[in-house]
Amino acid sequence: MTESYGSATGDREAGGEMAEDTTERMPDWERRFRAPRVSLPDWALDAPHRALFVSNATGTYELYSWDRETGEQQQVTHRPNGTTDGVLSPDGEWIWWFDDKDGDEFGVWRRRPFAGGEDELATPGLDPSYPAGLALGRDGRTAVVGRSTDEDGTTIHLARTGEPPLEIYRHRESAGVGDLSHDGSLIAVEHTEHGDAMHSALRVLRPDGTTVAELDDTEGGTRELGLEVLGFAPVDGDTRLLVGHQRRGRWEPMVWDVATGRETDLVLDLPGDVSAEWYPDGSALLVVHGFEARSELFRYDLGSGRLERIPTPPGTVSGATARPDGTVEYLWSSAAEPPAVRSTSGRVVLDPPGMRCPGSVPVEDVWVEGPGGRIHALVQKPAGATGPLPTVFDIHGGPTWHDSDSFAAGPAAWVDHGYAVVRVNYRGSTGYGRAWTDALKHRVGLIELEDVAAVREWAIGSGLADPERLILTGASWGGYLTLLGLGTQPDAWALGIAVVPVADYVTAYHDEMEALKAMDRTLLGGTPEEVPERFAASSPLTYVDRVTAPVYISAGVNDPRCPIRQIENYVARLKSRDAVHEVYRYDAGHGSLVVDERIKQVRLELDFAERHLPRAD
Template identity: 85%
Template sequence: MTESNGSTPQQQIGSMPDWEKRFRAPRVSLPDWAEDAPHRSLFVSNATGTYELYAWDRVTGEQRQATDRANGTTDGVLSPDGEWIWWFDDKDGDEFGVWRRQPFLGGPDEEAAPGLDPSYPAGLAIGRDGVTAVVGRSTDEDGSTIHLVRRGAAPVEIYRHRESAGVGDLSHDGSLIAVEHTEHGDAMHSALRVIRPDGTTVAELDDTKGGTIELGLEVLGFAPVVGDTRLLIGHQRRGRWEPLVWDVASGEETDLGLADQLEGDLSAEWYPDGSALLVVHSFEARSELWRYELSTRRLERVETPRGTVSGASARPDGSVEYLWSSAAEPPVVRSTTGEVVLDPPGLTCPGSVPVEDVWVDGPGGRVHALVQRPAGVTGPYPTIFEIHGGPTWHDSDSFAAGPAAWLDHGYAVIRINYRGSTGYGRAWTDALKHRVGLIELEDIAAVREWAVSTGFADPDRLVLSGGSWGGYLTLLGLGTQPDLWSIGIAAVPVADYVTAYHDEMEALKAMDRTLLGGTPEEVPERFAASSPLTYVDAVKAPVYISAGVNDPRCPIRQIDNYVDRLVARSAVHEVYRYDAGHGSLVVDERIKQIRLELAFAARHLGVDA
């Protein structure tokens, strides 16, 4: 593997603080492997100091860096025959571009789908024949489209709709294509359609019932057997995610009976022979693995340590590879054979402190918070409330270099799975509609009250912080709860909701229409109530904002509008703009951002940077 910069001189490593080592230490993703050539794998690593794609031949052991771009590359897929690496080529992180491909063994890149204009990606499935692919695209002008692409022929459009949609999967023999769509207008809950390569419909499954019942479906994958018409899907019919098998030819649905055995959300993928499922069980910010035999309906635990499994894959020999970490222990790719699958050379990543679970009564029910205390320090602590993005995501007992840096500087870290977070049932995730942002902040305020009233947190040194949706909640919280927070640190935030809506990528416009019940012109009062710009004149705390100038999700113009209002009233603030999109894949840039955030907090809170 190429050495990182990362290949830092030994004397520099010796004097480097642990928080910086955590960012510089080489990381690897869970390797993807080619269906018909399982010895060929593709993974992501930061070994050069920028996250890029790597090809790995498991027989020879050779690892080759496949992409090399200034702002990094993480979106890549191996063709089933293992001959080609497909990767998405955008401009400086703007997520708008084209698919390219290169030979697995190395060679020049070429356009993978000639004839398709640049777009936002909306799913990709590559056929086992080596010449066919199904490419999902999204643009403001065309809405969502899906094209059948065959080498040597012009792309053929087989699906189009104004609402968001994407490619779910291609069947093993290439005769069926699963599509996730939101034609009913609810971008939070997809319906499914299975079509043939000519675009004609084979089967439909829609749990939204015209949008009146908020239930969603997701594609988990076709059975890996030629001629098999079973499609593994996820559903929410019992108030949480769980899998079932849908035979798209007969219409038969097979309930797996897992709901009575495991609490929390369940996802799954096929074992390579199609006889069993690898089930991922997520519950209360942790996850574990199970094997489910389809013939006997037997559920058997796959042993993993307590923490979070961020990805897992069943190999042809029946072993399972998985990416695991905990808040205290850095990520590692392990196998049920007992081996460490990938162990990148170079700097070893230091660990951090374990997480504690706290449950707080909130206005919408019990709120789960993950709490970490700095080592060797007694409370009340200066405390950073690190708010996750999404909003439909969750914090977990997993390793994160950013929070660990704050812990090293004497801060306690609190992460909150507010209403809107996943992993606590459908009602919890769907609760934030219409009063967007304000509902999440009620839960955050309840956890803040617990932290202060118990003497855990120092009320005069409280940091509200987050990235993306977490950055949005930070700015909204500083304006709607101005007396609760000492400073705010917002990365790539929504700051002016109306302008953000008009400038963002089309898929996010659809999500905002779902969350708020319409466009800014249709429900102006809801956009105003949920926009940080509405409350900017009430902000008392110093504000730090960082933003990517090419960000298609939280575009720069709406951030500039918010900053202009801070400037107009001489509010204490700092702004850092960098040349990337929705975050950076460059290690040096990420370290710079953390260093600036720590210094900002130190100046205003009197904590050593």
């Protein structure tokens, strides 16, 4: 289990229906945010006609139930700042959803009947916390609930209807619920008791908390190899657990029988990272293969070892599931084409109502030699445009994430306004091997910016980018790299736009959620008190007095990942020397799930660039 700063929820595409005369006057960039979206529907294991999905049809992302037999859909949650964390019970009778306060991610699980009714507290006896995983039993009354707090670290409870919750796991370091076996007799836990929050080990428990089996590739933290739970076999009495591992320098699946200890290695001749999930009968795996910012699907037969490609268009599959009838449903998009829920049957799975989303321009792949190896970047520019162009370096969050050939309304908005957009999969990004992902440790932020600088030099040298009109921007970890880049590379950037950033690393560490403290200790080798020089070297606040470019910062006042106090510290330093800057604060957490709010933020960013970016000669 790896916690990360992530991509701000404000990066989600947004939607909502508007009057027809209004939409006719609306620019394409705004249409992309307002056009209704749906997630890949999750379905109930024992009631596959019942499903749960997320949509922005009302203008705020909320959970919806869907009876696929009758076609009936119901909005499940109704909260001013939206809801996206929900789970459907295996029997299809209950919908669980996480209830926090205005995006602060600290709250409780609630549930309501699938058929409709009042919400109720799902786990009486458990105080509010940050979520650390949830698994629901097939008996309709059992749940395994992971919790994280500053006081207790991580605890995991077995909660049964009508009984007090039973604590079955506790540790100071981060951990999380992996899965509950089909018959409810085994619980898989991902943990980082060895102190490396980037590389988890696995433990399988009985419902009373006693240990059944252990799997640890870190050798007590001396090796940087991680494991992840992909799921128990969906067959009663089956003790096979599908596990992701990094033993050959990338993510791959294997099958671990937790009863016998037998490990079945699945050697798949595919470059890049490979993940998988079970087909409903347990006889095959649905394989998701990611390579060089794109992904594809395969079916792997466990009996014969045959690997069969499932046709999908070029682009990115951001979610997939195998149905009981053998078909596969998946959420697909490309940079040029908006997301759609597709099926191998050829049927439309779930088509949102309302306005259609305009497409955008495709990405071009660029490979640049950098100080740590070849860097992959994705480039978009206005159709027919020739350089040099004003260029936006849009840096992804995570840091353990990557940009892909998938639809994103934010970059498309810049392209619509005449900018080229460059997205860099710097060292620290996933999808290019374990060594690439782990390379940022100890020189945090500085490693990533070396790769950004190398791609910047390519962009100028190739004639794409105007060196006088370069914008550095990003959200979450990308916002952090923006502020750090403005201070460590002050002559490189004409403008900076940082969204929900880390700005003062020391204060951020003390104020952020506990799981992220563990992540920072792993990245930097200790706490601010133990390694003050590393925190100082990686903190944007250290270099704030070197910033010469105008700076725009937006922040959620309830953000537990990049808390507001450390941003205010950075802003105060800008203000003390009358540096050109603007700050926008809004009432949400790590981004917003409200359509109008997200559109307002993008409009403010575009306007800031228009006012402060130098004019072309």
